[in-house]
Amino acid sequence: MCKFRHFVTLAFAFSFSTSILAQDYIVPRLANGQPDLQGVWTNDTITPIERPATLAGREFLSDDEIATMERNTAERRERADNNIVVEAGGSIGGYNQIWLDSGDTVLSTGQTSMIVDPPNGRAPIRESALATRDFYFANVENHYIYHTVWDRCITRGVPGSMLPAGYNNAYRFIQTDDTFTIVYEMIHDVRTIDLKKTEHLDDKIKLWMGDSVARWDGDTLVVETRNFNDRGMIANSTAGGRLKGVPVSDQLHVVERFTRISEGTIIWEAHVTDPVNFSSSFTFSMPLTYDEEYVMYEYACHEGNYAISNILSAGRAREREQAGR
Secondary structure, rough: OOOOHHHHHHHHHHOHHHHHHHOOOOOOOOOOOOEEOOOOOOOOOOOOOOOOHOOOOOOOOHHHHHHHHHHHHHHHHHHHHHHOHHHOOOOOOOOOOOOOOOOOOOOOOOOOEEEEEEOOOOOOOOOHHHHHHHHHHHOOOOHHOOOOOOOOOOOOOOOOOHHOOOOOOOOOEEEEEEEEEEOOHHHOOOOEEEEEOOOOOOOOOOEOOOEEEEEEEOOEEEEEEOEEOOOOOEEHHHHHHHHEEEOOOOOEEEEEEEEEEEOOEEEEEHHHHHEEEEEOEEEEEEEEEOOOOOOOOOOHHHHHHHHHHHHHHHHHHHHHHHHHO
16 A cells, blocks of 8 residues: 555544644644645545445455556546447437546545445435435426536535536635635535634524534634525535435534645545434545646536526427327
């Protein structure tokens, strides 16, 4: 196992023990003394959000397994690009790889899934939430409300905006004495967190990305978010696997932790609780990688989004066909 991966693995295993991390890295600081988290960070990866059944009981991959997984992914994508054939009446498919940026490596930690708790690496989704998800998917031709909020260009929410997708997996962190701002490349969302605020808004106020209160725990920025509305979801893209389209309630509560463990790595964690849709809490954890050469361009979502109206139009055309018109 490479030295860096071994170090980060230790960080996971020991829950970021301050003494262990301090031996290897001194966190840079801003003029105001805050740990410096600024810059553009990326997390494109082929590591799945949930642990596959084939890796049950495994928290980390070996170097040989990593090499095999990355090689197989590259070969599979090349075959797909070289064998694009559309049969009459079939799906025209999506983009080829030149238009995507979903990563070609596993996370630098070698972890087998982004969900690290519960130990099985899978979200404890209630059957009722799965049923709601499936109902929405079955009715996307009937009403726009059944599409994900990302499809509708609204937001990917919290913590969903930090989860990687097929492209636009970059995040710009900006700090001032009073604020910590995240500019998300996907949907060009901007989330400004007030570092001076100590209390949440009144419970009657419900927001798409919730209401955040932040504090420093040593060198770790801890952000607690609640006051969500009940219209979002944790994951909106196919990269979310089972989680895609699973709804959240207004009881959603998220605690994020941003810990810089090296010049080029921040560990992001999100502890998620929603008793309506999940039987217990669960935790995401993944490294973010600093990339000073990455250029974030505007993501014109609403401006080019014809998909929803086209899908609804297809549904009406299907109804007319079935009615014999």
